[in-house]
Amino acid sequence: MKEFLIPEEIQEIAETLTRNGYEAYLVGGCVRDLLIGNSLTGGPKDWDITTNAHPKEIQKLFSTFAGATADKPATVYENDFGTVGIKTRSEDSTLKVVEVTTFRIEGTYSDKRHPDEIKFAKTIEEDLSRRDFTVNAMALSLTNNPQQTIHNKRKENVVGSKLSVVGLLIDPYRGQEDLKDKIIRTVGDAEKRFNEDALRLLRAVRLSAQLGFEIEQETQKVIKKNAPLLKHIAEERIRDEFQKLIMTPRAAEGMFMLQKFDLLEYIIPELLEGVGCKQNKHHVYTVFEHNVRALEYATEKNYSLEVRLASLLHDVGKPRTKSGSGESATFYNHEMVGARMAKDVLDRLRFPRDLVQKVRHLIRYHMFYYNVGEVSEAGVRRFIARIGVENIDDILSVREADRVGSKVPKAFPYKLRHLLFMIDKVRHDPVHPKMLAVKGDDIMRFLNIPAGPRIGDILFVLLEEVLDDPSKNTKEYLKEKVKELGVLSLVELRKLADEGRKKRDSIEEGVENDIKKRYFVK
Ligand code: ATP
Ligand code: MG
Numbered sequence: 173m174k175e176f177l178i179p180e181e182i183q184e185i186a187e188t189l190t191r192n193g194y195e196a197y198l199v200g201g202c203v204r205d206l207l208i209g210n211s212l213t214g215g216p217k218d219w220d221i222t223t224n225a226h227p228k229e230i231q232k233l234f235s236t237f238a239g240a241t242a243d244k245p246a247t248v249y250e251n252d253f254g255t256v257g258i259k260t261r262s263e264d265s266t267l268k269v270v271e272v273t274t275f276r277i278e279g280t281y282s283d284k285r286h287p288d289e290i291k292f293a294k295t296i297e298e299d300l301s302r303r304d305f306t307v308n309a310m311a312l313s314l315t316n317n318p319q320q321t322i323h324n325k326r327k328e329n330v331v332g333s334k335l336s337v338v339g340l341l342i343d344p345y346r347g348q349e350d351l352k353d354k355i356i357r358t359v360g361d362a363e364k365r366f367n368e369d370a371l372r373l374l375r376a377v378r379l380s381a382q383l384g385f386e387i388e389q390e391t392q393k394v395i396k397k398n399a400p401l402l403k404h405i406a407e408e409r410i411r412d413e414f415q416k417l418i419m420t421p422r423a424a425e426g427m428f429m430l431q432k433f434d435l436l437e438y439i440i441p442e443l444l445e446g447v448g449c450k451q452n453k454h455h456v457y458t459v460f461e462h463n464v465r466a467l468e469y470a471t472e473k474n475y476s477l478e479v480r481l482a483s484l485l486h487d488v489g490k491p492r493t494k495s496g497s498g499e500s501a502t503f504y505n506h507e508m509v510g511a512r513m514a515k516d517v518l519d520r521l522r523f524p525r526d527l528v529q530k531v532r533h534l535i536r537y538h539m540f541y542y543n544v545g546e547v548s549e550a551g552v553r554r555f556i557a558r559i560g561v562e563n564i565d566d567i568l569s570v571r572e573a574d575r576v577g578s579k580v581p582k583a584f585p586y587k588l589r590h591l592l593f594m595i596d597k598v599r600h601d602p603v604h605p606k607m608l609a610v611k612g613d614d615i616m617r618f619l620n621i622p623a624g625p626r627i628g629d630i631l632f633v634l635l636e637e638v639l640d641d642p643s644k645n646t647k648e649y650l651k652e653k654v655k656e657l658g659v660l661s662l663v664e665l666r667k668l669a670d671e672g673r674k675k676r677d678s679i680e681e682g683v684e685n686d687i688k689k690r691y692f693v694k
Contacts, residue, residue, distance in 0.1 A: 176206050176312065176339065181238075181260040181267050182219050186314035188233055189272075194225040197296055197311040197342070199273075204307050207351055208383070221272045222299055222311065226292060230256040230272050253290060275299040284370050284404045296342055301359065304372045305379065306345040309359045313340040354385040362394040370401035371409050373435060378417040381426030395433045402438035411521040414439060418480050424468035427484070431460070440517050443484075445491035453499040456579050459490045466577030470569065478527060479566050482534035483573040485514040511536035533563060538570045542591045552594045553639045557603040564595060601642040605631040608638060610650045618651055619658040629669040630657050636672035 178198070186196040198206070202216035223230065231247045238261045240246035248257040254274035260267055277298045278287035293299050296311050303309040341348070345359050356376050358365040366372050373395050380387050387395065402410070417426045427443075430436040436444055446459030457465060466483040475483075489510025490503045511532045518528040537559050541547075547555075559567055571588065602608055605628075610618075612627045621627075634653060638645045644653075657665060 178314070179219070179262070179264070179267055181262050181270060182221065183314070185221060185234070185237075185258060185260075185270055185272065188237070189221075189223050189225060189230075190315050192225075192233055194223050194229075194315075195296065196221055196223050196314045198314060198339075199296075199299070199311040200303065200308050203310045203312050203341075204347070204351065206312070207310070207348065213383075216266065218266055219270050221270060221314070222275055222296065223272060224275050224294065225272075226274050227254050227256050230258075230274070234258045234272075254292060276302060278302050278368075284367060284401055287368075297344055300342065300344055303359055304365065304369075304375055306347040306350045306357050306359055307355075307379075307383075307385075308347070309343075309345050310347040311342040313342065354383070355388050356380050356383075356385050357388040357391060362391045363398070366394060366398045366401065370398070370403075371405050371413065373398060373402055373433075374405075374410060374413045374417075374430075374439075377426055377429045377433065377435065378413050378420070380429065381417055381422040382420040384422060387429075392433065395435070399434040399438065402435060407520060407522050410439060411523060414521065415477065418467070418471075418484070419477060421471055423471045423480065424464050427464045427467065439521075440485075442488050442513050442517055446488070449491045449494065450497075450501070451490070451503075452501045454578070457577075459487055462577050463487050464577075465579070466570075466573040469573040469576040473569070473572075475569050475573075476566070478530045478534065479569045479573070481518065481523075481527075482514075482531045482538070482566070482570045483577070485517065485531065486510065486535050486538050486570055486574055488513050488517070488535075507536055507539045530563070530566075533559070534566055534570050537563075537567055538574060540567070540571075542587060544587060544590045547594075549594065549598050550640050552591070553598050553601055553603050553642070556595065556598065557635075557639060561599070561603065568592070598642075602635070602638050602645050605635050607645075608634055608650065609645045609647045610634070610654065614647075614651075615654050618654045621658075626662060626665060629662075629665045630654060632669045632672055633657060633665070 182198070189196040198219065199222045200220050202219050205213040205216040225233070227249055231245070231249055234247050234256070235242055235245040237246040237258055240259065246259045248259070248269070249255075250257075254276055256272050257269040258272055259269055262268055275293040275296060275298060277291050277293040279289040279291055293302075296313075300309045300311060350357055356379055358372070358376075376387050376391065376395060379385065417423060417430075420426065427436070430439065431444070431447065443460060443463060446461075446463060449459040451457070451459060451462070455462060463484055463486065466486060467480055470480045470483040487503075487506060487510060489506040489508070489512075492513075493503045493506040493509050495502050495504065514535050515528055515532045518531060523531075540555060540559070542555075556564065568588070568591075575585075608631065612623070612631065615621075615627050615630055616623060634650055637653065644650070657668075660668070
């Protein structure tokens with residue numbers, strides 16, 4: 173018998189089930205995390221309840237739960253897995269929707285990824301037997317069931333919205349022991365379980381990294397042997413687990429494991445091109461290790477998913493652009509090739525379009541050049557105009573991860589701190605057509621012309637002037653300028669706009685040429 177703090181919402185749901193004669197258990201990851209304790213895992217990330225009530229019965233019992241009405245019910249039932257989501261009144265994101273799932277036992281798996289049929293089970297023990305790992309196959313009874321010898325006891329000592337509950341732990345596969353020894357082990361025969369559902373290969377690594385547990389020795393061999401089964405798994409499922417892995421504090425260890433167990437080949441084979449790929453005199457690590465070390469730093473700093481992915485993939489283009497060997501090998505254009513490769517990787521894994529776009533952009537511009545005294549304020553404004561104000565912090569984070577991932581002494585050398593100072597200085601200067609003192613509408617009015625391509629070109633020419641000298645961003649000055657530009661033909665105007673565009677590009681090119689020389693990396 174163990175004592176746990178369980179949120180009130182969970183207690184209420186369990187009591188509703190119990191009152192109506194059903195059993196209710198907490199199960200899976202949340203039981204595991206409750207047993208590990210808050211300090212390590214931060215407590216359960218979601219609360220899963222399992223019951224012998226069938227989905228229809230669950231829906232009936234909870235349609236008016238937490239003040240909901242029959243026409244706007246509190247339940248959502250959208251899948252074929254017997255899971256009903258119950259909306260609570262909680263503000264806590266882990267409790268907003270509680271998933272209640274009917275006991276299940278899976279039928280045969282003929283395709284290594286989906287059971288051919290989902291069958292409801294009669295007992296909690298049957299349900300636990302279909303789960304992946306011993307530490308995930310425990311249930312905590314929330315049932316006030318007279319057939320059971322031990323009753324849950326609701327105590328008076330309320331801590332916050334949580335209640336202390338004494339419950340019976342059902343642990344048929346010695347999960348508690350493996351939890352204590354920090355071991356990931358399959359429920360039953362490893363070979364068979366990975367063959368049923370190959371996603372478990374990746375889940376083993378994800379859980380191992382997330383919990384800091386070791387995968388049991390024999391199981392490690394079975395994983396390596398069965399790695400190609402991952403081919404059968406839908407990219408979306410792989411992505412979800414991979415994303416969870418990337419977000420754990422031990423993401424780098426997880427990446428090394430994926431490589432060691434031959435799983436990476438079926439997730440991001442592009443990264444394997446960097447295994448054994450030596451760099452030049454500026455680097456101690458191979459390309460692969462450097463990429464993973466950059467991710468490691470991004471996780472230490474608790475950076476966002478985008479920055480972590482950009483750090484992991486920032487040099488993915490290097491092997492394909494390598495020229496020469498030894499001390500003076502070069503990697504010209506690796507950031508452009510790498511940005512494109514990263515896009516392909518993330519598209520394939522079905523990451524959302526915005527995220528892919530952002531990561532691609534971060535990688536494309538991670539090589540920006542800056543040296544104190546060599547770049548003017550106008551140059552810094554052009555840099556910001558090119559990368560976007562909203563991306564400044566993330567690009568600097570990727571750069572930091574790149575540096576630390578190369579084992580250089582300082583994450584933020586004087587040069588980068590100076591760039592930050594310059595960015596701060598120009599941060600509020602106009603760097604986007606939207607920030608100009610005249611808008612498209614104004615231009616239409618000043619020149620008495622309709623909407624059309626002229627407007628965009630004029631805005632672009634104005635922005636170039638303002639990037640050089642922000643004090644020109646006044647309505648008076650720009651109005652005069654608009655009138656001057658208004659007499660130009662469309663061809664002349666386009667030529668001016670293109671010159672502006674080239675100016676930015678050539679500055680960019682100049683930057684890259686310079687970097688080529690200095691760092692042997694272009
Ligand atoms: P987290 O706390 O990170 O969410 P989790 O263990 O709860 O980890 P989920 O994906 O939420 O992971 O799965 C919930 C539970 O469902 C698991 O603990 C496990 O018991 C079971 N489970 C999930 N995926 C599988 C699978 N592919 N095969 C067998 N059991 C699984
Ligand atoms: Mg979970």
